[in-house]
Amino acid sequence: MNSLKMVYVDIYHTKFEDDGIMPKELIHLHAMDVYTNISVAEIIEQLRLCIYHRYGDGLFIKAEEFQTECFLTVEIFFGDDYSSLTDYLSSINLPHKIPKQISKLTNNDVALSVDFMANQEEIKELEVLLKRLGYTSEVYFIERVAFSRGADDYHENVILAFITGAVEALGSRVMHKLIDKFEEHQEVRIHRIDIDHILTYISEETGINKQDLRVGKRVSISNTQTEIIILNRYKNIRVIYDEKNCKLIEYEVRDKTQTMI
Structure with a gap:
């Protein structure tokens, strides 16, 4: 995998049914594009720590990672404050962007x-x-x-x-x-x-x-x-x-x- 990557991030808040178990609605809170040389595994770990620090628990994160890009979805279960997540993502965002490339099989x-x-x-x-x-x-x-x-x-x-x-x-x-x-x-x-x-x-x-x-x-x-x-x-x-x-x-x-x- 390339070390430099464009990461397309979408952050959601999950609302649950009255039983507190079944999800009923996803509210899209924020979208941002991050160009970074930080590994996707490390980004996920830091986002988990941000959510743990703010809420103690309650998250679902999925990253679909290709050679030069990644689609990253973050769900917060117990609130809609995502400021610590965007602060972290902004801190690793590099100023220069790479041209869009296509990941191909061979x-x-x-x-x-x-x-x-x-x-x-x-x-x-x-x-x-x-x-x-x-x-x-x-x-x-x-x-x-x-x-x-x-x-x-x-x-x-x-x-x-x-x-x-x-x-x-x-x-x-x-x-x-x-x-x-x-x-x-x-x-x-x-x-x-x-x-x-x-x-x-x-x-x-x-x-x-x-x-x-x-x-x-x-x-x-x-x-x-x-x-x-x-x-x-x-x-x-x-x-x-x-x-x-x-x-x-x-x-x-x-x-x-x-x-x-």
Whole structure:
């Protein structure tokens, strides 16, 4: 991942039903763009500390991080004072901006997904393991999720793109090594997806500029079908894709605020 990154931040206050458990409304408090060389993991940790200091508990943070940009959503559960968050974000904001770039997969869009990584060290270990197996890879996308309400949770879902190696030969040899390394719930999987075809189709159908669409998390839902999240700052587009027949089956466009409630 590049050290310099544009981070698009949106801060919300979550209102709950009378039972105090089920969310009923998200109020958008603030949006800002931050150009920084601070790692996204460190930014999340500092935002958590700001919310803990002000409210003691109650937060949900999700970062969808690509090579040169990141969409960062912050939910505050127990109040709407976000001044300490914006003070911190302003303090790490650098004056110069980079031109907008597009994060692309390589080698016919063959990528490896692993969920519930604990930290950056695990991701580096995965890259080293792949290199020993003859594959050079780079991190294409990381989804980082932090939650706190009585109990804390933090995890990372990662997608690595293959740069070198006999990509067409990826199969049981690599998967056996990875399955031995990771737990079953981490859902190690290799995807072969025609990304350009999907983005072109979604852009034509929705009217969203193809250059503004990013390919995020993907989840295997059967032996042949994969759920892919296409996203931009405020939209999530859920795509069901048939990898065996290289065919898009269906899609659904939702505001991100709908997926957060």
